[in-house]
Amino acid sequence: MAVPSAGAGPDRDAVSAVRIGVLVPLTRPGWVEAGQHLLAGIEWGADSVNGSGGIDGRPLELVVRDTAADPGRAEAAVDELAGLGVAALAGEYHSVVARAAAARADALGLPFLCSSAVLDALTERPTDRVARLSPPQSHGWRVYADFLLDAGHHHIAVATQPSVYWASGVRVLRDHLATRGGTVVELDVREHSPTVLCDKLVEQRATALLLLVGSPVPAVPIVRAVRRDRRLAGILVGAPAGQPEFASWGTTLGDDGAGIPFLRYLPDELGPLAMQVEAGLRERLGGPPSFVAYEGHDTVAFLAALLREHGTDRARIAEAWPVVTVEGTRGPIRFGRTPGSGVWQWTGAPIQVVDRDPECPDRFRVLRSWRRGQDR
Template identity: 65%
Template sequence: MNAASSSEGKRSVDTSAVRIGALIPLSRPGWVEAGRHLLSGLELGVCDINRAGGIIGRPLELLVRDTAADPQRAIAVVDELDSLGVAALAGEYHSVVARAVASRADSIGLPFLCSSAVLDALTDQPTNWVARLAPMQSYGWQVYADFLINAGHARIAVAVEPSAYWASGIRILRDYLGPRGGDVIELDMRTLSPVALCDELASIRTKTLLLLVGYPEPAISIVESVRRDSRLAGVTIGAPAGQPEFGGWTTQQQVAGTAIPFLRYLPERLGSLGVRVQAALRERLGEAPSFVAFEGYDTIAALAEAMRSHGTGRARIAESWSSIAVDGTRGIISFSRVTGTGVWQWARPPVQVVDRDPASPDSFRIRYAR
């Protein structure tokens, strides 16, 4: 081989970065704390992949964009990332935003692995371009409904704000609890103050209130009002969407924010990978990582496996969902077609109902698991 052909061979090896677009709520009204945890997981995943040699010698590069929980802004971000030549999209926490991202990604042929949003139907029609790690809302919230029934909670009041996500949650609870003797009473927080909500709860004499509202407000004000009201001393507050998961909840709520059961997508015990990643995430975050941080890490693990096995072309990544089986922090991740989602879905990620221990607000108690 002469010098020219040798030089030509070296130039043919592609060592450019494989770009992944990361969509994350990093400013209000997005849930910024969740976004910070999601970003930490994604970044740690990228670091680990690159330490191990990248994708067949090519490093991963994360292009991070803030969605601010705004679907229209997210669509514009998808178009920008498309123009920058990303191989795939990752992330998002808010369901209505993820749905907008999924629809746009499907229309332009850009793979999207959704990390954390749970709304059942991410797309109107089945698509091969979108996959998801988080459980379907109907699955997770049915687990929560099982917990309520087993704990003797049948007559449920829900403090609710308008949202496709909250409306879907109410339908799931009503459809699941109704045939089992349960009842769901909606209390519209557009017309009720936290104090007026307490009056309603005392009037209807329910012992269970679920928070289907935004965080930090009005969720924090509702909890404070209910906890202070002597008429409601026996009322159990629940938050299926997971508001108490993050450290900011205890910073603002202290003991008042404990004993509020919520959904968390972690196994009862982490395996060796999960334990290692947990320690690394804690160091990055300066606090215990939430399940959202693990979802971020697992997103990169699954995308890396797709690209190693099928290549970095967009169509090839979209073709890979059905054949992926990769060791994630919370179990073996694989995707299948699940009725009602329209996307490739990790069908059975771990689901727990947990709460914060009143005796130690930084510790969690597992109340129910599947």
């Protein structure tokens, strides 16, 4: 689906505009709510750039394409956007889709700043053309594993679906938990109904169940089944991929959706810039913005600074990732290389383990925080 470009209209000179291609999941089976938040942040960022003079007097135009969580659709969109002359590519939430887009962008020489996907192996080979804002899965999920261990959970069950992303998450958890005597048991949701899954949890004597599955289905039915099973009254339900972050989780599950720890990428306190952006995003979204919306804003803020300093030539953009520093909503953004990653990486992204407060499910509790140079 083609989405009208932000900033387009009769008062815009399409020839003079600086175009950025945007990939977001806006229809099912994509995580639509995440895509809406990501796009809202990107659009707010573009509006801010244009409100402050654009790119050296030229308007910034977004050319948006819906990936619908389909890697093939994303690859076709990258081909189309490259042909439309975009200076760079931005966005995407789903890791498998982002990986397909990154490979195609790299092959075409098109710079790609990935906003939200965390899969470590975003590209099969090292490249200068791809950069990422969100922390690698191996980093964030180790923070989550440490939270589980410190809370006394050493025997973990995971409800899983077939996916490169979920399989990678299981490996991270298993490897990290094993260093402190922890174990991980996989329960394939294709083989177990929510009721049978509860029986398996009792048999395995797991103290925590992690939802490595899509939302709302099958995550929501699993949560309801576990909450209603008296045998599992003491089990912790967790969702490291962040399913409880979005408002639909609380609306659908109510009190059952509280007390389920998940990962999000926000600092403990928002600074002046973030508070200003938060107000604008809240108005645009009709509710509190998720961390994904901030990622969207920061994506455009960084690309705009890079374009202003180094121009719109794709090769020059790819060379400039590590030499530009931008104050984002969640801290100063500068890219570097990290072991095991073939892309430019923001190493300072904050990480939190958070849940919805059982006393007030609309309120979030920070259970653990990580920022470069600190862990608490």
